[in-house]
Amino acid sequence: MTPKKPVAGPRVAVIGAGSWGTTFGKILADGGAHVTMWARRAELAHEINEAKRNSRYLPGINLPRTMAATHELATALHGVDQVYLSVPSQSLRENLKALRPLLAENDAKIVSLMKGVERGTGLRMSQVIEQELQCDPDRIAVASGPNLALEIAREQPTAAVISSRSLETAETIARAARNSYFRTFVNTDVIGTEFGGVLKNLIAVAIGIVDGVGYGENTKASIITRGLVEMTDFAVANGAHPETLQGLAGLGDLIATCQSPLSRNNTAGRLLGQGYSFQDVVKQMQQTAEGLASVAPILQLARESEVDMPIVEQVKMVLDGKMNPRDIAPHLTTDDDTPQGERTNYGQADGGGPLRRALQRAFDQFRDGGRGPRRD
C-alpha cells in the first residue's frame, strides 16, 4: 500500500462567503491551507467552485484554484482543524446554533473575523462563540487590523493581528493566515483587539458624516484623533490594554477605515451626511456596515463603565434623526465650556476614576510579565 501523502497545510472552513470571508479564504489558500468556503446560496458556492470567482462581493478577483466551496454546512466542517467565521455579527448566534452539533466531536480552533458586538447583549463575537459552542476560550481567536477586503484580494501588502487568550492558538492561526502579501502578528489582548475593530467603525461613520456634509481635513483629523481617545478610554475601561489600541487593531484600522471609500461604515456615514435617513441608508447598503448596529450596545456599555463617548453619542443622534449632520463636530467632544488642553481620560493625572484604575491594573499586569499583549 502506498503511504498517504502528508497534508501540507491545515484543513479549514470559512463560514460566510461575503467580501471578507472570501478574501480571508484566499489568504489562507495562498498560505497553503486546504480551504472550503461555506456560502448561504448554492449559486455562489457553484460560482466559486466552477469559475473561481465571487462576482458579487469581489468583482474582478481570481480566486485560488485550490479553493473549494459548498452550501452544505456539514460538508464544509467535515474533519477541519480550523473554522473561520465571517457572517454579519447580528447573525452569528443563529449560525453557531447550526454549527454546534456539527462540531461536537471536533476540537477545531474557532476564529472570529467579525467586527461587531451583539445588539441586546453587548457581547463581543468571541464571547458569543464561547457561549454558544460552550468551548474552551483557549480554542478561540480573533483577527483584526487595517484589512479592507478588496485591497487584500488584490494582494496589496497588509498586516493584521491574531489574538487569543492562548498564545499557542494565536500563533497557530497566525501561521496559517500568512503569505507573501499578508503578515500576521499575535497578541493575547482579545478584548482590545476586538473592541478596536468595533469602535473604529463608529468613528468611520462619523468621518463619513462630516465628509457628506462637505467639511474638510481639519474636521476629519480632529475627529480621528479625538475618536482614538474615545476608543482607548472605552476599551481600557472594559479590560483592554491601551497599547493594543495604538497598534494595528486600533489606530491602524482607524486610519484605513476613515480614509477609504471602500469602507462600508464610512460610506453609510457619507449618505447620512448627505441628508439620507437611516432607513434609506440601510436600504441602499448592499453589504454589511457593522457600525450601524453597534452604536446602541456600545453606548450602553460606555454608560455602565462610566466612559464619555461624545463622538459616538453624536453619531447615534444623527442616526436617530435627532441631530443635523452639520452639527457633528469635534468641538462638542469636551464636556466643559473652556477645555484646558487635550482631555485624554487614560492619561489624566487626577489620581482617581475607573479609567485610571483600569489603566494602572493593565500596566501592572504588563510589567509583572502577566499575560500581557505583545506589541504589534
Ligand SMILES: NC(=O)C1=CN([C@@H]2O[C@H](COP(=O)(O)OP(=O)(O)OC[C@H]3O[C@@H](n4cnc5c(N)ncnc54)[C@H](O)[C@@H]3O)[C@@H](O)[C@H]2O)C=CC1
Ligand atoms: N469587508 C471587509 O473589508 C472587512 C470586513 N470585516 C468584518 O467581516 C464581517 C463580515 O463582513 P463582510 O464579509 O464584509 O460582509 P458582506 O456583506 O460582504 O458579506 C456578508 C456575508 O454573510 C452572508 N449573510 C448575511 N446574512 C447572513 C445570515 N443571517 N446568516 C449567514 N450568512 C449571512 C451574506 O450572504 C454574505 O455572504 C463583518 O463583521 C465585518 O465587519 C472585517 C475586516 C474587513
Ligand SMILES: O=C(CO)COP(=O)(O)O
Ligand atoms: O474592517 C474593515 C477594514 O479593516 C472594513 O471596514 P468596513 O466594514 O467599514 O468596510
